[in-house]
Amino acid sequence: MTKIHFERLCKSFEGGLQVLNGVQLGIEKGESHIILGQSGCGKSVLLKCLLGIQKITSGDIIVDGISVQDERRFGEYLRKFSILFQGNALFDSMTILENVIFGANQVRRDKFECRKLAEEKLFAVGLEKRVFDLYPAEISGGMQKRAALARAIAVEPEILLFDEPTSGLDPITGGVICNLLKNTIKSLGVTALTITHDLKVAEFLADRVSVLNQGTVVWTGRTKDMETCGNGYVIRFHQASSLSGTVA
Ligand SMILES: Nc1ncnc2c1ncn2[C@@H]1O[C@H](COP(=O)(O)OP(=O)(O)OP(=O)(O)O)[C@@H](O)[C@H]1O
Ligand SMILES: [Mg+2]
DSSP: OOEEEHHHHHHOOOSSSEEEEEEEEEETTOOEEEEETTSSHHHHHHHHHTTSSSOSSEEEETTEEEETTOOGGHHHHHHTEEEEOOOOOOOSSHHHHHHHHHHHTTTOOOHHHHHHHHHHHHHHTTOOGGTTSSGGGGSSSHHHHEEEEEHHHOOOOOOEEESSSOOOOOOHHHHHOOOOOOHHHHHHHHHEEEESSSSHHHOOOOOOOEEEEETTEEEOOOGGGGGSSSSHHHHHHHHHHHSSSSSS
């Protein structure tokens, strides 16, 4: 079953810059899908269109039969999603536990239940009780990522969005976080959509990848088939990534 449909999605900005030019893509329920592309190709714009933060110019995005443009059902549409932002976006003035309770509070009213759910999610991402009462600035980048993930899953979403999930982390911590994301996706059974320019993240996390170039999805498939897919851009992207580790 297809969970998310991008239907000939176009997005241009005033002044005529056409960033997305007919994105056509179906993301299956329960899959981990990655959108790969160079810096500036429109990955973040795509994510903003998906969340209704930016108005689409033409085409449509449909999730479980609901269009992002259906204002009457926008609340129902948006509740399906949770996002792990690139910069984590934890509240500096709240402790780690309070940050996650903030998420839990969106789906639970009872104070005791919220706290219980938040603690459960913090344990699920591998954080120990001793960090619950610390502030974000007092823990490492990897732990902040875990805390942000706990907050993202505390809202019990159907779809998890990851924006450059390993950026700013060293390679070892990045690998640990990727592992955690993979296990989280599997154990929750959610649909996951990740945007990244990092082929290694895609190789590790993706069931399928879509490569975005010049405003469209130029290829969708498994990372292991990229090199032999016949699309010149995809092959160059793969080769450059293999040489440098990432394509910036
Ligand atoms: N609000 C806006 N107004 C005008 N142009 C914009 C706006 N937002 C993004 N753009 C342009 O859209 C293009 C795509 O930007 P986007 O941020 O989606 O790239 P990206 O693929 O996420 O890159 P990166 O990997 O560096 O994050 C860029 O040329 C950018 O300048
Ligand atoms: Mg971006």
